[in-house]
Amino acid sequence: MKSFRAKKHIVSVVGAAATVGLLQFAVLTTGYGHGDVTPQAVDVEGLEPTGEEILEENPYRLAGGEQYELAIEIGASGYNQNCARCHGLEAISGGIAPDLRLLEDDMFGDEWYMERVRKGYSQNGAYKMPPFQDLLSQEAMWAIRSYIESRPKP
Numbered sequence: 001m002k003s004f005r006a007k008k009h010i011v012s013v014v015g016a017a018a019t020v021g022l023l024q025f026a027v028l029t030t031g032y033g034h035g036d037v038t039p040q041a042v043d044v045e046g047l048e049p050t051g052e053e054i055l056e057e058n059p060y061r062l063a064g065g066e067q068y069e070l071a072i073e074i075g076a077s078g079y080n081q082n083c084a085r086c087h088g089l090e091a092i093s094g095g096i097a098p099d100l101r102l103l104e105d106d107m108f109g110d111e112w113y114m115e116r117v118r119k120g121y122s123q124n125g126a127y128k129m130p131p132f133q134d135l136l137s138q139e140a141m142w143a144i145r146s147y148i149e150s151r152p153k154p
């Protein structure tokens, strides 16, 4: 009888350890599932280099054809990795930040876009939008612009 009890005790200890292990596993996997908020570098291979100077107008829209199509494609993933968490998936704003489909499609829209993306936006010393000038290449910024302007207007 005594030895039976002892065995039972061991079994429940092992059971408890297994439960803790499962819980830890659950916590780890849930933690891993959260979105990565670190800005991501964008691979711009295949796009014409812009040079150092900041351009006033989207060079890929001006180039048209395959360059523009490639820019839109690269811009889509660049946008999803860097902008969607605030400006919404597929550039459809959920209300946290402005709907970027409403930006003007011409050179005025380009200038405003570049200014905001490069410098970000801060209020009372806190960034509401981080500056991207040291995080993204100029090519990547124009590729994202190409993607945004390719989205149908709301």
Ligand code: HEC
Residues within 6 Å of the ligand: 079, 082, 083, 084, 085, 086, 087, 096, 097, 098, 099, 100, 103, 112, 113, 114, 116, 117, 121, 128, 129, 130, 132, 144
């Ligand atoms: C942390 C949240 C956040 C992220 C990430 C973010 N933005 Fe913003 N963005 C904002 C907010 C908030 C504003 C509104 C600032 C203001 O009042 O002008 C804004 C404004 C803008 C504007 C001006 C829009 C307008 O209508 O005047 C542009 C353009 C823009 N963002 C582009 C981008 C792009 C492109 C990315 C990704 C490379 C990006 N943003 C990433 C929060 C964000």
